[in-house]
Amino acid sequence: MVRFWHVLVALASFELLWVAGSLLKSRRVNRDKAQGSSHLIAAGNVNQFKPGEVKGIPQGGFYLVCQEDGSFLALSKTCTHLGCTVPWNKEKQQFTCPCHGSTFDSTGLVMAAPATRPLDYYPLKIENGEIWVDIAVPVKRDAFASFQIGRS
């Protein structure tokens, strides 16, 4: 019986820490939005990518996807279900979450649940062939739209 209470207290503590962490994170995001801050990361030159290529950008914590038409999309690595990191599966040409099996296509759209929302994206711009990604705040979305991509 004592062991049961220890497990219960541990679970309650974990949940409390998780809620507190979520609140602190959302306050930071709201502050950044209010300040209109940006944090640009140089993600490479357009000539370094082939159409259809997906490359992780470690210093920014996102994937840069070179679309078949040569445009670019910066996708968050965080699953929209419960926050696991989603690796790119080159053979299957999809992101597959190792935690509960959600899959996303190369534009971040949900192919298989339990995730119900596409991967967040980061705004990007291309200047003189250099790709700049603003990682200040990942942008939530319900669908893929052309304004989410960047072209040179």
Ligand code: FES
């Ligand atoms: S965290 Fe990715 S499917 Fe649950």
